[in-house]
Amino acid sequence: MRGLPVRRSILALAAAASLASALPATAQERLVIAGRDAAFGQALAKMVEAYQAANPGVRIERLELPGGALYERIALNARERTRALDVVMLDDIWAPEFMANGWLADIDRLGGVQGAFVRSADAVSRRTADGPRFAVPFVGNVAMFAYRTDLFARHGLARPASWAAVRAAAETLREKEPGVTPLAFRGMRGNPIVTGFLPILGAFGGAVVDAQGRAALDNEAALAALTYFLSLKPLTPRGIETWNATEVREAMEQGRVAIAIEYWPGWAGTLDDASRSRVVGQVALIPAPGETRGPAPMLGAWMLGVAADSPNAARALDFIRFATSPEQQKRMAIETGNPPALAPLYADADLVRAYRWYPAQAEALELAQPRPRITQWNRVEAILGEHLQLALIGQMQPREALAEANRQIARALAR
Amino acid sequence: MRARLAGAFAVAALSVLPIVWMAATALKPPGEYVSGSTALWPRAPTLMHLEALAAARVWRLGLNSLVVTLGTTLVALAASLPAAYALARLSFPRRLDMAFLVFILVVKLTPPIVLAVPLYQVLRGLGLLDTLGGLILAYQIYALPFAIWMLLGFVRDVPVAYEDAARIDGAGTARILLDIVFPVMAPGIAATAILVAVAAWNEFLFAFLFMQSPSGFTLPTAIATRINEDETLWGQLSALGLLASLPILCLVGIVHRALTRGFAGGLA
């Protein structure tokens, strides 16, 4: 009991120290950027570094979050009007909802941003065709299609011009190339499986919602697309139902699969990295093929916007201008592999030399189809994602899965 | 005897194997850990993941974890010690003690995900969002029920005779608590403190939801951010996981003693 007073004072000291350091710090000019992680995070990191060097008086804080978490963070802050964020990075699919809810500031009214942006990305950054701009394209992301040119050449297969050709090629490879699984996609429930399915749906002439904004999955085109999609399953590795980006990328880089029907440009950088890839120079990225209709590669552009309740909107706009300038966009492409949002850069000699698929990507961006411009896409995607997977694992018949998904989507759209 | 030793060794090896794998992966270059071999030890050990973490100034996050852990433990003990004493020794009107214990258990049973969104609004209302202090407050949801539950048993172990003697001598409740009950309970208090601290150090969900700025993240959040949509940075994840686990693994002896005491004392 003698030691008790000493122990008590140590405890008191520790308590005071921890409580003191738990108090919030004082403020200076602050710019808060909420952005993605992974390759996009790296791109933003370098831009922040460069901007900070040019503007030492500003304290820049950057949030790095995965897609779902970023959406939640922006939505939560916007709804609660916390005034915590200045620059927000958004997926093109969130734009309709954010714009409709008034969560983004009118960029044109703040001063506007000029640039020769890729047409498809530019279209989704405005609420209506020639309305004011609420976001600025930052990364010109579009889903592409990857295949092993060496294996195709070895068995006399041409570059696939239709989805039917893709399956035929995969079947050939299954026979002739036993050490390699022909095809892979992201089968995990939710956004992964939907992203893999949408280009196929588009190519077969289907759509999730029609031009009037009604659920449109209960028809023959959608059924044909889903039947085709499910017919690919025997050509995929076991466990495809739980595959996400990590699994697909690793399988491609390690040479375990020959075709990946959904491959993002941000993943392609490591394909030619000899320290981790076994297929250097042997993978080609092309726009996804068409079928009854032309190709419908999925647009996944990332954009930068100014939060409507931002306390530092002028600085936010200045940063966005900086980040979407040709110099910074080119630097981003060279240093982090993120595709630029400015159309002329896709013909830039340095970039094409570094990224041999850029011409194909420019083509894909021209043909790119954005996801339906509805505010309830998150919910619709979750519903579709669940039913696609139930069909994939065989717990539901394709027709039944589409009918049920359609019913639930119609209900979601009606609210 | 030999069979017993062999059996014990086998089980201990199984327990430790994943941890060893994690340590080895932290030192493997990317080419090796995706190659799918059973080789535990890296063929070409590299410090690149640890260097990447150091460049990301991960020690600052460790400091956040430390602050939150200490704060949570101290606040939890300060609130739960008197409460446990009251529940064990004093008579409550209208069976309120039973009601309070049920309430505590219901809180303990509520899935954290369910409380997360309304708690977010409570913290925001108090201006404690994105502060370590707010996190310490939110962690009381985990810590208080657990601490009260454990300390209840330990209080009961203190012979009532000691308190009666002191009360006859004229000591008030505060005196009795500070000079007699708590010192006798000291091993039990230490055991409870250690377990609360471990739980706070490891907690992920609230830290991820309530801390907005990366500079405020704790170690588990940093680990989770190594798994992103495009790829999983296994090397960095393993290295970070190892660094976050190392302090606790070093203390496993103490934790073991704390747990043992907790169960012997709390149940006898």
Add this chain to the structure above:
Amino acid sequence: MGAARLRLLLLIGPAAAILCLLSVYPLARLLVLSFTDSDHGLAGARFVGLENYAELAASRSFRVSARNTVWFTVMATASEVLAGLGLALLFDRAFPGRRALTLALVAPFVLSTVVVSAVWRAWFHYDIGFLNVALRSIGLPGVPWLFDPDLALGSIVLVDLWQNAPFCFLILAAGLRAIPPEVTEAARIDGAGAWRRFRDITLPLLAPYLFIAALMRSLDSFKLFDKVYAMTGGGPGNATETLSMHVHRLAFRYFEIGLASAAAIVMIVVAALLAGLYARALLKEGAR
């Protein structure tokens, strides 16, 4: 107010105040929202009475989640208590290195769920995961750990077992230590075999400890979320979706806040029933 009441208030006040702030308001909100149709919060919510509860009762995926949760709770608790018992018996006699091996045994328990989930997710990978590679190296086929709907939940039980059996081990080891050696000695002298001794003496004396271990593990297993979220996301299909995952999905993917709140209330009611049982047992123990 009498001095006794004041003292009561001061002692239990701080804890009660903190807990009320952190739980009563959220729980009240949940209750109110469970009777509404909302996609965010109270603002813009539409009152719908018991419709959410009716929808849950009719919902196939809710019933699947409930069934998965019950199955997981029973399997995890049973396996952890049994494993804990076996380990406690194994470590009950002294042998060289017991202290060090005990520490190794307890190590998994102190790790964070994020770390545990990440490591085991890597191990469960069908092609290159450590487990299947090891199995194939001794000639056995790989196991579809996380993508066979019939196996996936069991795989998660395995991970939970690995992490939490040490916890049961500690409780039961304390229980074994509390058994006076004279009692078992006397039985041995009387000629009772090892199994008889175990069944008639050890087990009954161990009963309260087994009860506590089972109850604590089942209370925790009921809440299962972290491991499922990190390893399978509820898939394949709905095979590993537990009630907590279901609530999360309703709230954060479908934005059906009313429905999610109703599901949460159902969970809490069930939990409260279990809690009532346990509280009574705990207070009765104290009175003895």
